[in-house]
Amino acid sequence: MDLHKIEEKILSYTSFIDEIGVIIFNGYPFAFVYPDFNALKEAKIINIEDEIKWYAIELYNMKALEQEKVKGYKILTKPLVKTKSGEIDKTVLKEFLVSDKNDNISTQDEPSDEVYKILKSYIATLTKKEILPSSHLELDLELDSLNYVELFVFIEESFGVKIDEAAFSKIMKLESLYSYIKVNAKKIGVVKPEWDELLREQSSEKLVYSPFIMSLYKTLLYPFFRLYFRFEVRGIENISSKACIIAPSHQSMLDGFFIESALPYKTLKKTFFLAYKQVFGTKLLKPIAKHGQTILIDANENLKETMIYCALPIRSGNNLVIFPEGARTRDRELLEFRPYFAMLSKTFKTPIIPVVIDGSFEALRAGMLFPRPRKIRVTFLEPIEPHSMEYGEIVKRVRDAIERELKRSREEHL
Incomplete structure (x- = not known):
């Protein structure tokens, strides 16, 4: 099986992957993907996994032979490790997969101020993953669109900072989000959103009957x-x-x-x-x-x-x-x-x-x-x-x- 050819084919479907390494795991190709975060920011994409899964990997799978379909993948937040010759080190990838170690190891000390504590405490209600300053809110903490809505409302109500998707696409790591709130905060509090209240808000749109x-x-x-x-x-x-x-x-x-x-x-x-x-x-x-x-x-x-x-x-x-x-x-x-x-x-x-x-x-x-x-x-x-x-x-x-x-x-x- 030509794994390099599989990598090239997947890359041909999207401009949002910077690096990809494919190995064989449990008899099938498994892909490690490092996204092009700059391109994603330019396109204002905040659902990165859906973009890569459906518009790259699954587009490839539709035309691939059964034994060459990618049956698993992991999206990384750091570049893939290279050998001295500049090639992706697939031995490291295999070790990474077997050990299931965290790509997001941080040596940075956590901020001790109230803004960070309140923000981290709320995000902890949305995910079961370990939360670090360098955590990517989607790829590491696995937040989704519904979580984003809750988070945006929480930040606006608790800190007086309004964040839209375009701004959020550029600050999707916890440390970046914290810094953005810290600079723009007009108040500090804890106001948790309720879905019942959110969904009952008035819409400016009108239904079009046909x-x-x-x-x-x-x-x-x-x-x-x-x-x-x-x-x-x-x-x-x-x-x-x-x-x-x-x-x-x-x-x-x-x-x-x-x-x-x-x-x-x-x-x-x-x-x-x-x-x-x-x-x-x-x-x-x-x-x-x-x-x-x-x-x-x-x-x-x-x-x-x-x-x-x-x-x-x-x-x-x-x-x-x-x-x-x-x-x-x-x-x-x-x-x-x-x-x-x-x-x-x-x-x-x-x-x-x-x-x-x-x-x-x-x-x-x-x-x-x-x-x-x-x-x-x-x-x-x-x-x-x-x-x-x-x-x-x-x-x-x-x-x-x-x-x-x-x-x-x-x-x-x-």
């Missing part, structure tokens, strides 16, 4: 799907007239259209969809999204405002379709569920309808250009009420329901 276009999409797509995919819908009786969150599994670019075709006309007219701007904001798909009651989101900008806007359909008595995985599966297995849908459900006491879309992975998996005529089945499961459950419990209930139905559906050999 009932005629939505009905037209369904009218055109449903018979085509019936003919080409032997499209089947089950459990439609589980959709009531009250507002709900529709949470489908995600296997294909077509999944949103399958949901659109499966919903009754009356329900569809008051249903909104969440989609990533990077995918549905392109020249080809943007017109469809614009007239398709779709809210486009960007994980690297206006996070708080976007999350408040995304709550607007529910607050207005409409339905909202959210794919909890946040991305399409690459191997037919469920990805980790992101908790935003559960937060909305609990805050607004809105039931969640888990949905299983089965067969779309075989029809149009990631990397395919044209769909194959495979049988597609959409199954709406019984609603799950949030009641007194915590976010994690809601997520688990929904994921378990989808996983059980997927297993049952596969046993029927679609």
